[in-house]
Amino acid sequence: MIGYLVSLFMGLAVGVAYGLVHVRSPAPPLIAHIGLRGMVLGEQAIDLAKRHVSPFAESSIAQPGSDPHGRR
Numbered sequence: 001m002i003g004y005l006v007s008l009f010m011g012l013a014v015g016v017a018y019g020l021v022h023v024r025s026p027a028p029p030l031i032a033h034i035g036l037r038g039m040v041l042g043e044q045a046i047d048l049a050k051r052h053v054s055p056f057a058e059s060s061i062a063q064p065g066s067d068p069h070g071r072r
Helices: 002-018 028-051
Strands: none
Touching: none
16 A cells, blocks of 8 residues: 555656646656556566466465464
């Protein structure tokens, strides 16, 4: 949640800075939005690929008779 707030704050700060120096965004809003969407999808694709390459490495399924918290 903190990451989202930091991202929002930094985006607002850059927007204010652009407004103060009268600089237009380097990309039209639609193009910028599509680029950001592509970045998010690319990040998720990497996570998905990692899970398919080693599906058992990050598995949290406990073996029968074992406690998932390591207690006995």
